[in-house]
Amino acid sequence: MHLDRTDFAILRELRKNARLPNKTLAERLGVAPSTALERVRRLRAAGAIQGFHAEIDPRAAGIGLQAMISVRLARHARGDVDAFHAYLLTLREVLSFYHVAGANDYLVHVAVRDSDHLRDFALDAFTTRPEVSHIETSLIFSFRRNPDLPVYRDADEP
Known part of the structure; x- marks a missing residue:
């Protein structure tokens, strides 16, 4: 799978906060919300994002x-x-x-x-x-x- 700078930025942001709203993610990346959503879907489908979790006390x-x-x-x-x-x-x-x-x-x-x-x-x-x-x-x-x-x-x- 080929990842570009936007993909790496998505991975970094979601690693910090997996519950980051798509609109906020798109704003931080400087892309349209539809682009951010599609990129996240593609990263999940390709296995680059393997799951999401909650950090529990x-x-x-x-x-x-x-x-x-x-x-x-x-x-x-x-x-x-x-x-x-x-x-x-x-x-x-x-x-x-x-x-x-x-x-x-x-x-x-x-x-x-x-x-x-x-x-x-x-x-x-x-x-x-x-x-x-x-x-x-x-x-x-x-x-x-x-x-x-x-x-x-x-x-x-x-």
């Missing part, structure tokens, strides 16, 4: 503690990796996860009620899995998402 959902759990697998067979990936998607405490290179294989961002919940979750969710050989938990004191979008492509690149 964790306390409003009863989340009192977040942690990053590093997970090391016992083996790196595709079946084990695929099974663990699918398993992570079933856990409601898992906010996101990253399959990474290095000493550990996964970084799993979890949200729980409190330290007791974290302990029980880690023991029940990870130490019982045959593909897991090691876990290490790091508490998250604060989390902020950067609303800016780094763009590493030229608008003129195909």
Whole structure:
């Protein structure tokens, strides 16, 4: 998909505020509202925009503690990796996860009620899995998402 400067500007604005009214988006871009609307539709259809989300205050959902759990697998067979990936998607405490290179294989961002919940979750969710050989938990004191979008492509690149 070829993106031009206007497309990149749309992506940046929507990353900062996905609920930005189309009229405001068009004004910020210096284009007609119909152009902004059509561009957003095209970006969604092409998969450049994969979805929209709301940033929720964790306390409003009863989340009192977040942690990053590093997970090391016992083996790196595709079946084990695929099974663990699918398993992570079933856990409601898992906010996101990253399959990474290095000493550990996964970084799993979890949200729980409190330290007791974290302990029980880690023991029940990870130490019982045959593909897991090691876990290490790091508490998250604060989390902020950067609303800016780094763009590493030229608008003129195909």
